[in-house]
Each structure stands twice: as structure tokens, then as C-alpha cells.
Amino acid sequence: EHLNATGLHLLPGAIDAHVHFREPGYTHKEDWETGTASAAMGGVTTVFEMPNTNPPTGTPDALRRKLDAAEKAYVDFGIYGLLAEDNLAHLESLIEGGVAAFKCFMGNTFGNLPSPSTGAMLEGFEIIAPHGLRISLHAETASIMAHRQTRLRAAGRSDPLAHLASRPAIVAVEAVSRAAVLAEWTGARIHVLHISSGDELAPLRAAKDRGVDITGETCPHYLLFDEHAYARMGSLIRVNPPVRELHHQQALWRGLADGTIDMIATDHAPHTTDEKLVPDIWNADCGFTGVETQMPLMLTQVAAGRLSLCDYVRLSAVAPARAFGLYPRKGALVPGADADIAVVDLARRGVIEAARLASRGNITPFEGTEVTGLPVHTLVRGAFVMRDRQLVTARKGHGRSVRRVQSMPEPVLRHADQSLAAVTSVRL
Ligand code: NCD
Ligand code: ZN
Ligand code: ZN
Numbered sequence: 212e213h214l215n216a217t218g219l220h221l222l223p224g225a226i227d228a229h230v231h232f233r234e235p236g237y238t239h240k241e242d243w244e245t246g247t248a249s250a251a252m253g254g255v256t257t258v259f260e261m262p263n264t265n266p267p268t269g270t271p272d273a274l275r276r277k278l279d280a281a282e283k284a285y286v287d288f289g290i291y292g293l294l295a296e297d298n299l300a301h302l303e304s305l306i307e308g309g310v311a312a313f314k315c316f317m318g319n320t321f322g323n324l325p326s327p328s329t330g331a332m333l334e335g336f337e338i339i340a341p342h343g344l345r346i347s348l349h350a351e352t353a354s355i356m357a358h359r360q361t362r363l364r365a366a367g368r369s370d371p372l373a374h375l376a377s378r379p380a381i382v383a384v385e386a387v388s389r390a391a392v393l394a395e396w397t398g399a400r401i402h403v404l405h406i407s408s409g410d411e412l413a414p415l416r417a418a419k420d421r422g423v424d425i426t427g428e429t430c431p432h433y434l435l436f437d438e439h440a441y442a443r444m445g446s447l448i449r450v451n452p453p454v455r456e457l458h459h460q461q462a463l464w465r466g467l468a469d470g471t472i473d474m475i476a477t478d479h480a481p482h483t484t485d486e487k488l489v490p491d492i493w494n495a496d497c498g499f500t501g502v503e504t505q506m507p508l509m510l511t512q513v514a515a516g517r518l519s520l521c522d523y524v525r526l527s528a529v530a531p532a533r534a535f536g537l538y539p540r541k542g543a544l545v546p547g548a549d550a551d552i553a554v555v556d557l558a559r560r561g562v563i564e565a566a567r568l569a570s571r572g573n574i575t576p577f578e579g580t581e582v583t584g585l586p587v588h589t590l591v592r593g594a595f596v597m598r599d600r601q602l603v604t605a606r607k608g609h610g611r612s613v614r615r616v617q618s619m620p621e622p623v624l625r626h627a628d629q630s631l632a633a634v635t636s637v638r639l
Pocket of ligand 1: 349452480
């Protein structure tokens with residue numbers, strides 16, 4: 212197959228370490244076909260999918276059901292296993308079953324999975340640490356939020372800003388600090404999901420400086436919105452953790468620039484319009500679609516000079532590959548050897564419209580946003596899954612499960628890691 216890509220750029224396909232594809236359990240919001248189609252349309256070649264489905268991915272049985280659902284995938288995927296209070300006995304078998312990483316909900320969010328006690332977290336970290344799989348944290352402390360929310364409701368607050376008031380940054384600071392202590396104690400690798408505040412950067416940086424294997428991500432909505440979004444968008448902007456004040460947004464950009472924040476993920480959390488646009492903020496589902504809009508939104512920041520293309524590649528692909536151990540296999544140490552590629556037109560303009568996204572989630576806070584820079588082709592392991600901005604429907608089921616490479620000898624792993632670090636974009 213020949214492709215004229217003159218003037219286009221080849222980028223490593225984005226690796227989105229944080230998506231919710233809702234199947235099994237909530238397929239009216241999304242399923243593995245629509246979710247991975249959305250990824251393919253967005254230049255994303257690998258996703259890590261979260262366990263707050265129904266059933267949650269906390270038992271070998273639930274993992275099998277998820278892997279069955281994922282057989283429809285267009286792009287490659289890692290499955291998150293759940294680390295919870297009541298499934299410590301299942302962690303080893305989840306690892307044997309092929310999970311790529313673990314997810315621990317320290318605070319409550321969509322799906323209402325109870326957060327584990329610190330004792331259960333410690334034991335879970337001890338079990339997982341020797342296997343090297345990273346544990347990703349929804350780092351918000353449940354008890355602080357519950358207390359705040361009760362106070363706000365008693366005071367009659369149900370406006371959009373009440374959501375922000377219920378989750379002040381200390382909620383995340385406390386959780387990141389505590390998780391880092393547990394990781395340091397056990398040697399577990401951890402990852403801080405959806406960093407929303409400048410305040411979390413101090414405990415994250417401090418843990419890195421102490422030698423804890425900790426990484427962090429932020430998301431486009433925290434980089435591109437601030438507290439004014441609440442008056443403009445109402446319950447649509449409700450997301451956990453909340454979009455915060457401008458000074459936090461600015462600190463996140465600094466965190467990306469100085470390497471404290473390692474990567475960009477989307478927290479793709481599709482819901483329907485009916486579930487989002489409700490009068491009482493406490494009844495609005497949290498989150499929104501994102502896997503398809505990340506690349507256009509961030510390439511627009513590249514076009515605006517706020518981010519270099521090289522940094523974008525590091526944040527969207529290289530850092531997640533290193534953090535989650537997705538090294539090329541079979542001795543092929545050339546990064547991109549398996550040809551997960553986004554071919555992008557950095558000058559192409561477009562407008563984000565929820566109705567035209569491949570995701571089933573039909574609402575986005577970026578509705579009407581003009582973008583400059585679009586993926587035009589997406590290749591997964593050398594095969595087109597999106598071509599000329601069209602989904603290649605024949606590739607449904609092409610996606611494969613990925614997991615951390617563990618068996619490489621240390622020097623080989625170091626070499627692979629160095630060559631991954633050298634990955635960049637190519638202009639044709
Ligand atoms: C996510 C969801 O809907 O699954 N919602 C959200 O607001 N981010 C869950 C989560 O990541 O906390
Ligand atoms: Zn979360
Ligand atoms: Zn999430």
C-alpha cells in the first residue's frame with residue numbers, strides 16, 4: 212500500500228494511559244468498538260482501560276469478560292486490574308491473566324467503588340511490587356471529600372462551583388503524599404492520574420527526588436480550562452478531580468515543562484447529554500469524552516508555540532511507553548519497530564463537534580473549539596485503522612492486549628529505554 216505523505220509528519224501513535232470504555236456494564240455510554248474507534252480517529256494507537264465497569268475488573272472472571280469485550284478493539288490496549296479492599300486475594304491471578312497495570316480508587320468517583328483503607332493499599336502494593344506492574348491512583352482522599360460535600364449540601368449548595376468547593380486541592384495533596392509513602396515503603400511503581408492542581412506537584416517532585424518510581428499525568432481539560440468554565444458550561448464541566456483556578460492551570464504547564472508531570476492522558480470518561488446536563492450539580496455524572504480530541508487540542512498548542520512538537524511526542528507517547536514498560540519485543544530494539552504511527556497534518560484546521568466524534572459519548576466541553584493540527588492516518592502495528600480521516604472498519608478486532616515487558620535482562624532494558632527516549636517525529 213502506497214501513501215503520499217509529503218508535507219505530513221509521522222509521530223509515534225499516542226498512548227493514552229487513562230480511558231474508560233464502559234463495557235461491560237454501561238454500554239449506553241460507550242463500548243469497546245466505539246471507544247477504540249474514537250482512539251483510532253484521534254491518532255491514539257494504545258489505550259489503558261480503567262476497571263470501573265460493571266462488574267469492576269477485580270476478579271479473574273471479570274477480567275475474562277473484559278478481554279472478551281475488547282476483542283472488538285481497533286487499537287491496542289492494556290487492561291487495568293482493580294486494587295480494592297476486598298480483592299487482595301485476586302491480585303496475583305489478575306497478573307497471571309494479563310493485566311497491564313493496576314488502578315486504585317483512593318476517592319469515590321463514577322461507579323462508586325469504595326476506596327480501600329490504607330492498610331489494604333499497603334498490602335496490595337506489597338503483592339504487586341515484585342511483579343513491577345505500575346499502580347495508577349485516583350489520588351483524592353474520600354473522607355475529606357465526603358465531609359465537604361455533606362457540609363455544602365447542608366448549606367443548600369448545588370451550583371456547579373459547589374463541585375470545586377467539595378474537592379479542594381488538599382484532597383489530592385493528601386492522597387498523593389500518602390501513596391508516595393506506601394510506594395517508597397514497598398518499592399511499588401506508582402502513577403498519579405489526572406493531576407489537576409499545582410499543589411500536587413510538590414509531593415510528586417519530592418517523591419521523585421527520594422527515588423520513588425512515581426510518574427504523573429495531567430489532561431487537556433486541566434491545561435485548557437479554568438474556574439470560569441463553571442459559569443459558562445454548568446454541570447457539563449463536572450469532572451473528578453475538578454477543573455481549578457487559573458494559577459493551577461499555569462502551574463501544570465510549568466510541571467510539564469520541567470518534567471515533574473511525565474505525560475498527558477485524557478481520562479476519556481464518556482456520558483450522555485441526559486446524564487450531564489441536569490439542574491443539580493450533585494446529580495451530574497463526572498467526566499466527558501477525550502481520547503479523540505487530545506491530539507488535535509495539543510497539536511493546536513504546538514501550533515500556538517506553547518509546546519514543542521518534540522515535547523508533545525515525549526508527553527503523549529514516549530513517557531507512557533517507558534512508564535508502563537511497552538518496549539518493542541522480539542529483540543527489536545528500534546522504537547516504533549511495530550509501527551504504531553499517527554500521520555498528522557500540522558496545518559490542517561478543524562472544529563470539534565461531539566456529534567461527529569466516533570465515541571458514543573455525545574457531549575464535550577470542547578464543543579465548537581477550533582483546532583489546528585489533525586491526525587489524518589493512524590496505523591497500529593503497520594496496518595491502517597484510520598485512513599484519510601475515515602475509520603477502516605475492516606480492522607475491527609485488530610487491537611491486541613499489551614502488557615509490561617518484564618523478561619528483558621537489565622542492560623537490554625536500559626538500552627531499550629534509551630532508544631525509546633530518542634523517539635521523535637519525522638517530517639516527510
Ligand atoms: C471517571 C468516569 O466517569 O469513569 N470520571 C471522572 O470524572 N474523571 C472516573 C474517574 O476517572 O475518576
Ligand atoms: Zn479518577
Ligand atoms: Zn478516569
